[in-house]
Amino acid sequence: MSFVNSFFTALQALRLNGLRSLLTTLGIIIGIASVIVMVAIGNGARKSVEEQIERLGSSMLTVFPSTRASRGQASGRFMPFSEKTMYALELELPDVLAVTGDISAQVTLVSAETDWATTVRGVNATYPLVRNQLVADGDFFAAEDVTSGRRYAVIGATIQREVFGEISAVGASIRLNNVPFEVIGVLAATGETFRGRDSDDVILAPLKTVRDRLAGNWRPVPDRIDSMYFLFRQGIDIDEAKADLETALRLDRNIEPGQNDNFRVLSFASFVQARNETSKTFSYLLAAAAGISLLVGGIGIMNIMLVSVTERTREIGLRMAIGARRRDIMIQFLIEAVVLCTIGGLIGLALGLGGAYAITSLAEWEILIEPSLVIIAIVTSLAVGIVFGFFPARQAARLSPIDALRYE
Amino acid sequence: MEAVVTCRELYKIYTMGGQEVRALDGVSFDIHEGEFISIMGPSGSGKSTLMNMIGALDVPTTGSLRIAGEDIATMTPDDLASLRNRTVGFVFQQFNLLRRTTALDNVKLPLLYRDGSLDEAKIRAIEALRRVGLEDRMDHHPSQLSGGQQQRVAIARALVNNPKIILADEPTGALDSQTSEDIMQLFSELNDHGVTIIVVTHEQEVADLTRRILRLRDGHIIADEREDLVA
Numbered sequence A: 001m002s003f004v005n006s007f008f009t010a011l012q013a014l015r016l017n018g019l020r021s022l023l024t025t026l027g028i029i030i031g032i033a034s035v036i037v038m039v040a041i042g043n044g045a046r047k048s049v050e051e052q053i054e055r056l057g058s059s060m061l062t063v064f065p066s067t068r069a070s071r072g073q074a075s076g077r078f079m080p081f082s083e084k085t086m087y088a089l090e091l092e093l094p095d096v097l098a099v100t101g102d103i104s105a106q107v108t109l110v111s112a113e114t115d116w117a118t119t120v121r122g123v124n125a126t127y128p129l130v131r132n133q134l135v136a137d138g139d140f141f142a143a144e145d146v147t148s149g150r151r152y153a154v155i156g157a158t159i160q161r162e163v164f165g166e167i168s169a170v171g172a173s174i175r176l177n178n179v180p181f182e183v184i185g186v187l188a189a190t191g192e193t194f195r196g197r198d199s200d201d202v203i204l205a206p207l208k209t210v211r212d213r214l215a216g217n218w219r220p221v222p223d224r225i226d227s228m229y230f231l232f233r234q235g236i237d238i239d240e241a242k243a244d245l246e247t248a249l250r251l252d253r254n255i256e257p258g259q260n261d262n263f264r265v266l267s268f269a270s271f272v273q274a275r276n277e278t279s280k281t282f283s284y285l286l287a288a289a290a291g292i293s294l295l296v297g298g299i300g301i302m303n304i305m306l307v308s309v310t311e312r313t314r315e316i317g318l319r320m321a322i323g324a325r326r327r328d329i330m331i332q333f334l335i336e337a338v339v340l341c342t343i344g345g346l347i348g349l350a351l352g353l354g355g356a357y358a359i360t361s362l363a364e365w366e367i368l369i370e371p372s373l374v375i376i377a378i379v380t381s382l383a384v385g386i387v388f389g390f391f392p393a394r395q396a397a398r399l400s401p402i403d404a405l406r407y408e
Numbered sequence B: 001m002e003a004v005v006t007c008r009e010l011y012k013i014y015t016m017g018g019q020e021v022r023a024l025d026g027v028s029f030d031i032h033e034g035e036f037i038s039i040m041g042p043s044g045s046g047k048s049t050l051m052n053m054i055g056a057l058d059v060p061t062t063g064s065l066r067i068a069g070e071d072i073a074t075m076t077p078d079d080l081a082s083l084r085n086r087t088v089g090f091v092f093q094q095f096n097l098l099r100r101t102t103a104l105d106n107v108k109l110p111l112l113y114r115d116g117s118l119d120e121a122k123i124r125a126i127e128a129l130r131r132v133g134l135e136d137r138m139d140h141h142p143s144q145l146s147g148g149q150q151q152r153v154a155i156a157r158a159l160v161n162n163p164k165i166i167l168a169d170e171p172t173g174a175l176d177s178q179t180s181e182d183i184m185q186l187f188s189e190l191n192d193h194g195v196t197i198i199v200v201t202h203e204q205e206v207a208d209l210t211r212r213i214l215r216l217r218d219g220h221i222i223a224d225e226r227e228d229l230v231a
Helices: A003-016 A018-024 A026-056 A083-092 A127-131 A143-148 A157-164 A207-215 A238-252 A268-275 A277-311 A313-321 A326-363 A372-397 A401-406 B047-054 B077-086 B103-112 B118-131 B147-159 B177-192 B204-208
Strands: A060-065 A068-070 A073-075 A096-110 A115-123 A135-138 A152-155 A173-176 A179-187 A202-206 A227-232 A263-267 B003-016 B019-032 B036-040 B062-067 B088-091 B165-169 B196-201 B212-217 B220-226
Touching: A003 A018, A003 A326, A018 A026, A018 A277, A018 A326, A026 A277, A026 A326, A026 A372, A060 A238, A060 A268, A083 A096, A083 A227, A083 A238, A096 A127, A096 A207, A115 A157, A115 A207, A127 A227, A143 A207, A152 A157, A157 A179, A157 A202, A179 A202, A202 A207, A227 A238, A238 A263, A277 A313, A277 A326, A277 A372, A313 A326, A313 A401, A313 B077, A326 A372, A326 B077, B003 B047, B019 B047, B019 B062, B019 B196, B019 B220, B036 B047, B036 B177, B036 B204, B047 B062, B047 B165, B047 B196, B077 B088, B088 B147, B103 B118, B103 B147, B118 B147, B147 B165, B147 B177, B165 B177, B177 B196, B177 B204, B196 B204
Parallel strands: A115 A202, A152 A179, B036 B196, B036 B212, B088 B165, B165 B196
Antiparallel strands: A060 A227, A060 A263, A068 A073, A096 A115, A096 A173, A096 A227, A135 A179, A152 A202, A173 A179, B003 B019, B003 B062, B212 B220
């Protein structure tokens, strides 16, 4: 029997048992829908990681202090870095292009119109280069402004929007915790949030100014900085650079071999990936749900096909008596199972796409809908149909025509 | 006339509950092309077994059986399927039509298991329905047809591949006597056009309408009566 004929025979048989067929495919529908949501989220997460790494630069390392865990106990306070250390490392490590320190303080911004609570970060003039940060309006401060401790401020896009509205903030006078500053630039929006905080709700100011005027000095380390960013030459092995940096820092901070580090070095790739761990966990859960649904759904298909073979034993006998080969019977039932699964797969695809869109709007996870999702849905349901349809189809094909004809 | 069925020392032996059952116990006969023959016998006589063999649904334990010149002992399952498809047409007591499928599609069914276009299959199926006088009912489902009409559809299905042999297993068993006569009349007409008809029955009245009666009992042929000899 030709494939086309087998296909129509299968459709006809399924139509005769419409409701039963639909219920049978429920497991497949749920399974395929889970697969689609999973792949859409996985693709979306991968795409967003790639985009962020590309934008932030794959050759940047962030260093910040951490408490040192020793004998199971967290010991001491965060040990800050010093500018001296940072510049020494810049000279020592061969592939460093630029560095910037970072010291932050919570401030209240007072402008002519309104007050605004935000974070001010003291950084070096190299910050736009190191962090790949564009200035949308006005200028960033220069190296001399940092050394001389000028009270210049470059504000984030959120502050421009919320405090100054449509009018450019460049040239405006503001007070940060009662210290007067002049706004000289506005940063381009990054559109990111980190740990629930808007990355554009920030003010950048010269490092020395922030430390002296806003963050407060700390006597043991007069030139302290909270964290450091190292930009390396493109194309170097970032993991090797990270190892070198860690070794140099351990030496600088007098950490004995065997002792734990009291700092952490993160590459932005790992940084960004860590942020996507939640969506990854969710993907694994969905994968498990998809696997179980497809297994249960497949067993459902197998069960209903076995019922169908039993119900139609006489039909099978008749078909054999009028010339159907075992292969024809086998193909007929296999196609029936595959068609059943594919119908379920297509319904599941539609449900999965709907679910993926619902999740982006609820969880703010990026999804990526690709044409390949359709192929994944079809191939997966085909595979389930073939795997679970095989046994019933073989049962049908192995019937003896005489017994099948006589079956009541 | 050429022999379309040649049986020589045919044995079919089953083991049932440790006991040997000889369903066919050394049967030899020929059926020639164009014959209209009935195989008679009480239940357990081996007539169903014999029918299954002639229909290539079953193979003998020993002995030789040739159908349309081919030795079925040497045939693969696919060859046997092809033989059932092209050389033999089955007619059953319970008609065995597919419910919820039109008369036309039922008749077309054997053509789907051989090469050929769907258009050609439709033309041949309509022609077969015309031969049994049901071309105006081709869009009816079996449930919309009388028993006699259903059996005619089944006969059309058996005819559609122009088989050498039509093998009918108690074809009138589910029909009233008038309809039975009509069906036997139809067989007789088909036989006049050269189709070999083999009817398996336990009814003497049905057998009397054929031209040769082969009587079986306990796996043996006990009589082979021909019309020309009887008359």
